[in-house]
């Protein structure tokens with residue numbers, strides 16, 4: 566047998582002592598590396614094609630272990646531990662999964678040995694998960710969501726470099742205080758403004774109002790916006806321990822468009838009480854507007870106690886109160902900077918706290 570230990574035993578004593586000291590030193594160095602906890606949820610980063618490079622693929626197939634096995638050297642950036650939370654395409658994300666992910670992340674972030682968290686996620690709803698986590702996580706430590714636009718089997722797959730950069734960012738003290746960050750295509754975006762803007766382009770994530778907060782490489786992040794200049798979570802955030810997925814208020818999104826009437830809203834009003842939404846977010850045209858019949862249907866919804874929030878489908882800019890629509894008179898809320906999908910999440914959580922219109926509006930003003 567010629568194992569490394571047997572070979573070590575044959576070396577002269579003084580040389581062996583030096584070698585052992587340097588081996589111990591390298592063990593000590595790796596212990597000193599920051600610890601990063603990785604949670605995998607699926608998405609294209611874990612997707613496979615029938616043949617490499619084919620257009621068709623299936624997201625959420627490969628495990629986190631497999632993804633990490635393709636990244637030799639990552640153990641020199643951080644001490645890693647991982648957990649496969651789910652392996653789904655992100656259109657299937659649920660409030661139950663958001664809460665489970667948030668609770669596991671909060672547990673790991675509370676561990677003094679953990680420097681930060683990485684979450685691999687499908688890009689389709691990544692911005693929603695990032696925003697949900699923004700509203701319920703309290704830690705200053707980095708939480709970095711990343712994914713890929715090309716599946717893992719593609720010759721040009723972007724997942725590996727994204728995951729490397731995400732680990733380096735989560736391990737970096739410079740990334741503290743930003744709330745959850747979304748990392749793709751070498752850019753770092755804060756959770757409030759970021760949105761997916763393209764179906765296939767690698768630079769799909771944009772923050773149309775504020776721009777990215779920095780850039781990310783496998784060598785670490787470089788921030789161009791200071792963490793102090795970002796808004797804190799509205800309403801000081803929400804108490805994760807008090808949230809129960811089964812009891813979260815239902816909130817629907819209704820879209821305005823040309824030739825739209827109030828049919829969808831009336832269908833929601835006709836639902837049995839237990840399935841009826843507590844809130845409706847209008848994905849409005851322009852600055853959060855809709856046709857006269859749709860506005861009339863939303864008025865009927867308000868009269869029946871449903872909270873109405875106006876947001877814009879445009880993608881950039883704010884929805885302010887009382888512009889073309891008289892929110893004061895109608896008792897409606899303006900979504901301000903939030904996209905329809907993020908306004909929906911804030912309304913779901915806001916309704917667990919209050920039904921007071923002024924308090925709800927304040928949450929959107931602070932977002």
Ligand code: SIN
Nearest residue numbers: 609654655687688689
């Ligand atoms: C998904 O969101 O799970 C599929 C698309 C992607 O990850 O880019």
